[in-house]
Amino acid sequence: MTGVEEIDAFARALPLTTHKIVSLDCHPVPLASPPSFVVSINGTVVFGDSGATRHFHHQLVASEDAASNKYCIASEVFRLLD
Secondary structure (H helix, E strand, O other): OOOOOHHHHHHHHHOOEEEEEEEEEEEEOOOOOOOEEEEEEEEEEEEEOOOEEEEEEEEEEEEOOOOOOOEEEEEEEEEOOO
16 A cells, blocks of 8 residues: 555544443653653444443553653554453
């Protein structure tokens, strides 16, 4: 897939989703340089009108960007569990 038009068409063709967060955990990463924190989310998602519920786990690490002094996502994983 190349080009803005193809990426836009792909994104528009994705089904709508409904998410339900079951658990959310956030904590700092000890001794990390730059300062960082981990966010873990577990829940369920339904794609489109399928009615089928799927479980997911989403985890990300956010680290401070020294140049902007803002936090940016350094690592991210989304997994369907079933």
